[in-house]
Amino acid sequence: MDFKRLRTSFIVLTGILTIGTLGFFYIEKMSFFDSLYMTIITISTVGFSEIHPLSSNGRILTMFVICTSISIGGYSMAVIVRGFIEGELQKRFEKNKMEKHIKKLKNHFIICGFGRIGRIICRELNEDNIDFVVIEQEASAVEQIEKLKYLYLQMDATTDEALVKAGIMNAKGLVTAVRADANNVFITLTAKGIRPDIYVLSRTSDVKNEDKLRRAGANRVVSPYLIGGRRMAQELKRPAVVDFIDIATMENNMGLIMEEALIKPGSELIGKNLIESQLRKDFGIIIVGIKKISGEMVFNPMPSEILDEGDILVVLGKTEDVVRMYDVL
Numbered sequence: 001m002d003f004k005r006l007r008t009s010f011i012v013l014t015g016i017l018t019i020g021t022l023g024f025f026y027i028e029k030m031s032f033f034d035s036l037y038m039t040i041i042t043i044s045t046v047g048f049s050e051i052h053p054l055s056s057n058g059r060i061l062t063m064f065v066i067c068t069s070i071s072i073g074g075y076s077m078a079v080i081v082r083g084f085i086e087g088e089l090q091k092r093f094e095k096n097k098m099e100k101h102i103k104k105l106k107n108h109f110i111i112c113g114f115g116r117i118g119r120i121i122c123r124e125l126n127e128d129n130i131d132f133v134v135i136e137q138e139a140s141a142v143e144q145i146e147k148l149k150y151l152y153l154q155m156d157a158t159t160d161e162a163l164v165k166a167g168i169m170n171a172k173g174l175v176t177a178v179r180a181d182a183n184n185v186f187i188t189l190t191a192k193g194i195r196p197d198i199y200v201l202s203r204t205s206d207v208k209n210e211d212k213l214r215r216a217g218a219n220r221v222v223s224p225y226l227i228g229g230r231r232m233a234q235e236l237k238r239p240a241v242v243d244f245i246d247i248a249t250m251e252n253n254m255g256l257i258m259e260e261a262l263i264k265p266g267s268e269l270i271g272k273n274l275i276e277s278q279l280r281k282d283f284g285i286i287i288v289g290i291k292k293i294s295g296e297m298v299f300n301p302m303p304s305e306i307l308d309e310g311d312i313l314v315v316l317g318k319t320e321d322v323v324r325m326y327d328v329l
Contacts, residue, residue: 009076016068017043023061028054043069099165102151105131106170112157112187113178114141117203117224121175122150133166158186163194173199176218181209185216192217258288259322261313261329269329275303283325285317 020039024030030038034051042065054062108131111118118134125132126148134150135157136142145152155162157178168174174191176184184202191198202218204210210221234242247256263269269277279285290298293310307313313329315322 009072013043013069013072013076016065016072020061020065023065024058027061028052028058039065042066098151099153102133102153102165102167105133105151105167107172108132108167108170110135110163110166110168110171110174112174112176113203114138114145114152115177115179118175118177119144121177122148126150135162135166158183158190160190160194163187163191168195168198171198173201176200176202178203179205181205181213185209185212188213188216188218255318255320256316257319257322258314258316260291261315261322261326263307263309263311263313263329265309267309267329269307270309271306273304273306274301277307279313279315279325282328283317283321285315285321285325287313288316289314 017036017039020042021032021035024035024038025032028035028038030051038051042062109125111121111125111132111134114122114134114136118136122132122134132151134145134152135155136145136152137154137156139154142152142154153162153166155165157163157176163174168191174187176187176191178184178187181204184204188200188202191200196217200218201220201222202213204213204221204223205225207223207226210223213221231242269279274280274287279287287301288299290301290305290307291312291314292298293308298305315325317325
């Protein structure tokens with residue numbers, strides 16, 4: 001809404017009120033209160049009778065007050081209506097644009113809930129330029145999402161409509177991060193009912209509910225309080241280990257990252273052992289582990305470990321070296 005124009009209208013209207021009051025006071029010799037009263041009923045055009053018959057000059061003043069006040073009043077109303085209409089149209093346009101963008105997404109993540117955990121997840125994904133859509137119902141949280149310019153839907157995440165609209169059929173995974181565990185269970189059931197193969201990462205406030213979420217279909221269940229408690233205990237017992245993990249997985253000034261890399265079909269590495277692959281020699285990376293296609297995790301693999309199609313390498317190295325390595329996988 002154009003508040004500057006409204007402020008100008010108010011100033012002009014105040015000027016008309018002053019001119020009218022002083023005009024009736026001096027021209028018609030009315031008292032100050034009667035002059036103010038006469039000006040207000042003239043501006044409002046309520047049709048009350050005159051306090052006493054007006055002179056020709058008094059009638060000219062009355063016509064001036066009526067014409068100018070109607071014009072200013074009409075202008076002010078137009079500014080107000082225009083502001084509301086443009087605001088609603090702008091919101092509708094942005095909403096339609098966002099929904100069209102969401103429809104085009106593929107291999108994105110759906111984040112259900114924008115609480116403390118949801119915010120952190122969204123921030124991490126956004127920093128890595130990973131596509132995601134937030135489903136949040138509370139207006140206060142939606143305001144924060146809009147400020148951050150994330151894609152979102154203001155809907156109930158437990159409904160089929162919300163998940164379908166968020167692109168669950170094309171999504172890579174879904175995160176249930178709402179406060180109530182019961183809702184996390186319901187969202188998981190709904191998501192698996194729509195698309196059984198969708199990867200679901202669920203938050204739980206109470207570790208007792210972990211089994212329920214797994215039975216509902218969650219692939220992974222995370223308890224932030226349990227993880228936080230364990231992390232604090234490790235800080236006391238093994239601070240150096242925690243520092244290393246932070247350097248490998250969190251933001252750091254050394255430029256190191258721990259990443260996973262899939263050996264794709266047709267890769268030249270298939271059938272070779274780690275020595276023959278020359279990954280360490282060519283890229284200076286450390287292979288921390290290998291997740292085999294069977295699900296088995298091989299930690300600190302031997303140089304003779306054979307690489308197969310579908311293996312996921314867990315590597316540690318400099319960011320630029322890891323990026324270069326992706327080209328040969």
